[in-house]
């Protein structure tokens with residue numbers, strides 16, 4: 001049986017108290033939201049904080065609210081609540097679909113949107129027990145000096161594997177933080193670093209308090225497609241979110257396609273908007289544009305062996321997932337099982 005390392009749980013009632021506790025205990029403390037990722041990681045001795053600052057008792061961090069036609073979602077809102085919220089389904093369908101495809105129902109009932117955004121990167125040589133990792137001599141990300149994915153590599157390429165991240169990118173989300181230097185708002189595109197050890201640009205002393213989505217365009221449509229081993233529960237082998245905004249005549253006015261489970265940061269497929277603009281879903285021109293984006297994605301996205309599953313197979317599935325996700329988005333549908 002894997003046991004948790006000894007630790008003390010601190011239970012603030014306000015964000016200000018939580019910020020103060022993080023500042024007081026520095027590197028000895030970590031935040032815990034639903035705990036669905038952090039606790040297994042602690043059992044694997046990937047993190048051994050002396051203090052867990054629990055966000056569960058802070059009411060102000062929960063809920064989905066209208067924000068000037070857009071949405072404000074508290075960081076502690078559970079994935080189930082996000083997936084089932086009528087407001088999220090109507091205004092941000094890609095996010096509702098992505099949240100509904102994270103792991104399985106029990107973990108979605110505990111796991112939060114904030115914890116998903118802040119998820120640690122994943123690697124099949126890292127997300128293992130201490131004993132397993134010790135047999136391999138550990139790795140760069142934790143306790144060792146070698147990367148087992150890139151021979152001689154000096155940089156960790158563990159992959160961002162959070163399903164909601166690409167959906168939030170296509171929706172132009174802004175993240176609100178509280179911290180010792182005061183509140184901060186950052187566009188989600190601006191938070192990522194290409195470093196699997198810590199793939200975010202802000203300090204570990206900051207608390208994500210809310211995710212804000214601007215009002216969507218009138219003809220907004222979105223979808224999230226996920227490749228995984230089992231339909232019931234699994235991290236993405238590939239995850240793709242699409243936004244297709246249609247003008248009053250039905251043609252594509254704007255579009256976006258973002259991918260997760262490749263490298264340390266989620267990736268935007270370049271030229272997706274350029275290739276799709278003006279095409280009318282249902283017409284041969286739209287099919288050609290989708291094919292051009294699928295091929296651009298295949299060229300740009302290079303899955304690595306950090307994620308389980310054959311990397312070449314995952315690479316071949318990039319255009320398949322791109323086609324299905326873009327079509328589902330354009331039609332206001334879901335991608336279905338892959």
Ligand SMILES: Cc1cc2nc3c(=O)[nH]c(=O)nc-3n(C[C@H](O)[C@H](O)[C@H](O)COP(=O)(O)OP(=O)(O)OC[C@H]3O[C@@H](n4cnc5c(N)ncnc54)[C@H](O)[C@@H]3O)c2cc1C
Nearest residue numbers: 033034035036037038103111112115116118163208234235
């Ligand atoms: C079997 C299994 C399958 C899974 N499958 C998937 C999957 O398919 N897709 C997927 O995306 N995830 C998956 N997960 C991971 C996890 O369940 C989800 O990502 C979940 O959303 C994490 O949220 P949480 O609230 O439980 O975060 P926690 O585990 O509590 O925290 C995760 C990390 O975020 C930090 N953190 C949490 N909240 C905040 C905040 N408000 N501000 C700053 N930092 C914060 C924590 O310190 C920790 O480092 C899986 C986990 C397991 C165990």
Ligand code: SF4
Nearest residue numbers: 123139147148156157
């Ligand atoms: S990519 Fe994997 S093996 Fe390489 S350093 Fe990162 S976690 Fe370790």
